[in-house]
Amino acid sequence: IAGITQAPTSQILAAGRRMTLRCTQDMRHNAMYWYRQDLGLGLRLIHYSNTAGTTGKGEVPDGYSVSRANTDDFPLTLASAVPSQTSVYFCASSGLAGQGELFFGEGSRLTVL
């Protein structure tokens, strides 16, 4: 089934550790996004990529980095995790940046202790 695959589904991490959340899509979409979802705050954009080779900062980029080496993969890295990064992370993609349907993965639930 075509769509977005995120890994891991769930992870508990010690503060200060490095963590990479993986995201792969098989729809050949140009644009990809990383959001975090927190109770009462909704979905907040962390980083985005309009096309392979380019990335941009969203609303809450601090402490996170991304890369877009090819169309399909868009990993999110926490260089040194902190407890405030405990959240549910969603990867998403769309065929055209800012237009059409935004497809979401099932999420990665991260707990930083």
Place this chain on the structure above:
Amino acid sequence: QKEVEQDPGPLSVPEGAIVSLNCTYSNSAFQYFMWYRQYSRKGPELLMYTYSSGNKEDGRFTAQVDKSSKYISLFIRDSQPSDSATYLCAQSMGNQFYFGTGTSLTVIP
């Protein structure tokens, strides 16, 4: 001020009721308007999508956009327990999507 404001609820209705979910937005340049449904511990999935203003109907769901008042609504007719979820309004402009915080809906059998 957030780009999109949404009443968080929670909203609890009996089965068969008509549900009205609402959002307001601040930027008149928004062109694409969407409603997403999110079940517990799942990713959001697109429910309705409209471009510019007006109404769009799909089965029991009707999306309404009023650009003059910057107000969007989702109506659910004959609500079912399977409609119990969080509903997120979203708008897009340029290369960005903007989401409301979501309204939690429970339909009681």
